[in-house]
Amino acid sequence: MGLPVVHVASIVPISLTVGANRIVPAVAIPHPLGNPELPRDEERALRLNLVKKALRALQTEVAEQTVFAE
């Protein structure tokens, strides 16, 4: 049995094309889990939220490719 994996990446179409089954949209290519325009603590909160979303995706049964947008 395979390992559940969630792909955290910005360019969702590529993630879908290459076959990821659990996808969490990230912020931008050079900083997928960050935003340099935010103050440090807001940026950390953003990152924490994205990782929490990723964990939720790992806990969700999926039958086909699923993008966890919200």
Place this chain on the structure above:
Amino acid sequence: MRLELGIIEIDDVQFGDETRVEGGTLFVNKEELIDLALQDDRLAAADVELARPGEGVRIIPVKDVIEPRVKVSGPGEIFPGMIGKVGTVGSGSTNVLRGAALVTVGRIVGFQEGLIDMSGPGAPYSPFSRTNNVALILHPTAGLAPHAHEEALRLAGLRAAAYLGEAGKDVAPDEVEVYELSPVTDAALPRVAYVHPLLAQGLLHDTYLYGVDAKKILPTLIHPNEVMDGAIVSGNCVSACDKHTTYHHVNNAVIHELYRRHGQDLNFIGVVITNLMVTLAGKERASDYASNLAKLIGAQGAIVTNEGFGNPDTDLMMLCQKMKGYGIETVLITDEFAGRDGGSQSLADATPEASAVISVGNANEVVALPPMKRTIGDLKPAEVIAGGFAGCMAADGGLNVEIQGIMGSTCQLGLGRLTARGY
């Protein structure tokens, strides 16, 4: 808009007391060129070396290649908004030192710079093995931040190319090419647009349109003459194989070909500039906007080029899909990253609408480059540039590299003849 390009054929380059063109030879005053470069105090030292087609010379690491040109008459200055004043270019007359090139060389800013071999098995892969190259080797001051380093090299290259171009100002051209989009009366000729995405992804991945960072623009329209007259400048080095050098920009092969056939087989209606952004929203916005512009100007067909690979493949597919949705037929020009054996999928994204694709080659192909008698620059970075790898350099200086590391080898503007076929 009517642009005359006065083509001055250069078939040799030499050092001389005075920078001038005589009898097809570009003479370069080395000291003046070095002094010009060092006016930017971000640069600590500079040197100039020459490389001619057929010589046993390897130039590495190369950041950009620029064609020396000069505005002879008409509005606008060379590289407007960058080193020249802002002002529309693309009309009047511009002299071109065809067969000459200014090559910026120096300690790499990132990993993306490339190499040019003037002879041997690597030569056919770069258009710059056939130009008489003035290599400007630039050393940054200690501790210079990467953004400043990149900018210093970029501006020094443009200034140097403009300086060399001045030598052609009063020289009678060997040939004059006239570029004018005359009105097409034959309504049966298909209306064809050129959709031109520019890389806009940050340090060493940027492009400038009239001096504006392409990250900051929305897709827009431009007259092909403006592109041919220096409105677009490269700040990019995504990988040497498929970066659009500033040379490639002014000599945009798609624009040339569409111009050649304008009024005969097609009606070249204009150029849509768009940008390749780093967010999904940015890509959706740009492809929507660019497709809408293509529709607005009445395109029936469009050639779409690309810069870089990986995430820009998504932009290419989005543009294709959205234009198809408007009934605009497209042909895409792309390179491939099919692995060293050519056996992997070549693109990171795909769409069934992309039924007409021109391939400019598999950039992962490995070539064995022999040691060269002379190296301009520094051979050591070969192992860290994109396309190189630890152990790719032999003790004698020979290189086993992917063509990814060769300047212009798979440029998706279609200047070269390299392609890949399915076996």
Place this chain on the structure above:
Amino acid sequence: MAENKYRVVHYLNQFFAQIGGEDKANVPPLVREGAVGPGRALQKTLGEEGEIVATVVCGDGYFAEHIEAAAEKVVELASPYQPDVFVAGPAFNAGRYGVACGASCAAMSAKLAIPVVTGLYEENPALDLYRKQVYIIPTADSARGMREAIPRMAAFVHKLGLGQEIGLPQEEGYFPRGFRINQFADRTGAERAVDMLLLKLKGEPFQTEYPMPTFERVPPSAAIKDLRPATIALVTTGGIVPLGNPDRIEAASASKFAAYSIAGVDDLTPDAYQTCHGGYDPVYANEDPDRVLPLDAARSLERDGTIGKLYDLYYVTVGNATSIANAQKFGQAIAEKLKAADVDGVILTST
């Protein structure tokens, strides 16, 4: 036997070798001198320049149950005949026979480094399994197509026997194997693009230079029921490595991946980590590597009990021009290591 004839060994199943039908499907590999069954028609077309010196036979049932061992045995039986070319079948749409042909050819090619060819119907499942390693000629879906297939297969064997270069699939008549090979065209990319567009606009036929690829799909893995006892691992293609890139992961076309310990590390800082990925603006990742590999966030979720454990190692490669083939290799290898370490789930970040 004349000199200078190229030597061919042919492979057939028990049926075409006239040993028997399904009742003889368990026959283990054996060898016969010269051409047998359809091999004789093949030999006729080869004429004077090539000779089928032996025919190796195996029952379809036997082969299907011992694929690797049977293929090795085929090689063992064929080698003494010193073949220059190995041809199998054609197997048309027969699944087991197709696999036997493909596997025999692949083994012969790998062990003896000689050219190999077989013939299959386009829907034969063996086609996708072996097309990369073996030349496969398209055939009809049943033995009714034998008369039609033999001359084409013979022509191909002939080219291989004479050591001639094999051209494009559409010219030579074999299934495209899936290799993209560079060459210089007679016109520039821009010229070819405009030509193609004009044909497309006129509704005239044209040949795309690159048919759109299809990608493999894997079935989704089961979800993690309870995160609280779970061990989660971080993996990234964004190139975050210890400062200095000690294992020299390449900036593009990565040939390797690496694992680094994050035991006791709560936060990735620029004095200890950097990016080595050459495909994106590195400034932001170098300022704060957590922006690509979210260690600080994962660690805090471990501390507050949301997850049981953040795995002590993280895995990294560079996803810049990395070939699909390499990416698959890395993925499989990393997965095996993570499974062996009882990791329950993975957060994979990409730039």
